[in-house]
């Protein structure tokens with residue numbers, strides 16, 4: 001077990017807000033330290049401590065409600081983060097960063113620790129695009145989600161998490177996008193980030209060692225714990241327990257440091273339960289619990305922003321592992337049509353060596369050569385905006401025999417068309433920025449040495465399952481929100497349609513993908529929904545008094 005008793009370790013003078021708070025008496029427990037069969041009570045249980053869970057916890061706790069946060073992953077805090085990919089992927093990511101779609105064609109990165117995916121994300125912070133919010137109200141009858149109605153909630157979370165345009169010049173990796181796009185007359189912009197006093201290290205994906213990233217770990221979770229809340233980690237919500245149309249409790253499996261069940265179980269009880277365990281795992285929890293789902297919609301419409309990668313070699317040093325990971329984007333190819341051919345957002349990912357070794361594909365001499373050139377390599381990504389077309393209905397969640405989720409998401413012609421167009425776009429931009437050679441993340445792609453060669457070569461690439469690297473770091477949907485009962489399982493207030501006291505305040509409620517990096521969309525939604533629940537709980541209290 002990780003040593004977490006005072007004296008508080010201090011790394012190079014950097015404080016660790018979680019360890020300090022625990023030394024001050026915050027109610028934080030490793031589930032393994034609680035006796036088998038223990039019962040935990042609260043006003044509100046929140047399952048999952050990521051973007052939706054952390055935001056909701058702070059709001060409810062500040063309003064005076066006793067919140068119990070349950071987190072499947074371990075607690076790792078500031079002084080644990082050492083910019084070490086091996087430790088980070090093992091400790092902070094779902095399935096040790098090995099989560100994949102059922103057919104193995106897409107690798108899916110998602111967080112699994114106190115603070116959830118916000119601990120390991122790359123800090124890009126966009127409001128939900130107006131086009132997306134309008135599409136939801138037109139197609140899923142969401143209420144209260146117009147751009148005007150959402151603006152105050154986004155503003156509030158932008159202030160809470162210090163979200164602002166990144167003022168430091170982009171690293172060379174990102175500058176390839178701005179320079180190439182400028183040469184071609186393609187519009188680009190600077191990305192807003194949720195950081196305070198960022199050191200520009202670039203290792204956001206392994207947990208921020210300086211407290212600069214305003215993840216839930218250093219903001220809302222401490223905010224909730226200061227207000228009489230309780231956090232139990234390594235505690236997997238195994239099943240929801242029902243009593244008629246109500247959730248009567250949560251059965252918890254206690255996990256050890258090795259992530260395996262210790263054999264102990266706990267139970268938590270509260271008048272209201274919020275699910276904030278994110279896409280994939282949220283639907284799986286409802287399926288394991290046999291929750292009422294008369295239209296068989298749980299787990300449907302799971303969206304991933306499937307990502308195409310393009311690599312470029314430069315003579316100059318790029319050092320793609322250092323500096324703010326994402327600071328430039330282009331939406332020039334995103335909204336040409338809302339519900340036509342798939343649109344894509346262009347960004348630039350960091351290339352720490354471990355991540356790069358997977359993304360660069362291949363093996364043997366070619367892979368060795370690619371890794372040798374890493375300091376001179378740039379990468380660009382195109383995130384496909386899935387969920388806005390009849391040929392893009394997303395994936396479905398299934399359960400494995402042990403109750404864990406399987407993501408059945410198949411890439412199809414509609415998405416392949418986007419991959420092909422984006423390979424062309426990215427290659428042209430990279431050559432315009434001065435690349436000497438460019439390669440698409442496709443098994444059959446050579447290093448092209450000119451734009452003309454790339455243009456002809458990409459046209460020849462065959463798009464078939466498993467022929468190219470597709471990735472996802474944005475898990476959305478699966479518990480579709482809206483008033484249309486044929487499609488949706490959660491109403492516009494975030495309440496599960498078929499249960500009176502179950503709420504879903506996280507990215508799983510999105511009816512489509514966002515069309516932008518989703519964290520601020522989750523914060524805005526959870527902020528709105530949690531404040532709505534506060535009003536409801538106050539009214540319930542007043543009625544009882």
Ligand SMILES: Cc1cc2nc3c(=O)[nH]c(=O)nc-3n(C[C@H](O)[C@H](O)[C@H](O)COP(=O)(O)OP(=O)(O)OC[C@H]3O[C@@H](n4cnc5c(N)ncnc54)[C@H](O)[C@@H]3O)c2cc1C
Nearest residue numbers: 048050051052072116117122123124237278507517518519
């Ligand atoms: C590498 C990477 C980079 C990213 N970069 C960005 C970015 O730059 N900008 C951006 O906007 N977005 C980014 N994202 C995505 C963004 O962080 C997520 O979309 C967002 O955090 C999702 O919020 P959520 O509340 O839905 O789920 P999460 O934040 O994933 O939180 C869910 C939590 O629930 C826990 N949980 C799951 N099941 C259970 C259970 N049964 N019992 C108890 N706990 C459970 C999980 O362990 C997790 O901690 C990135 C993601 C990754 C992986």
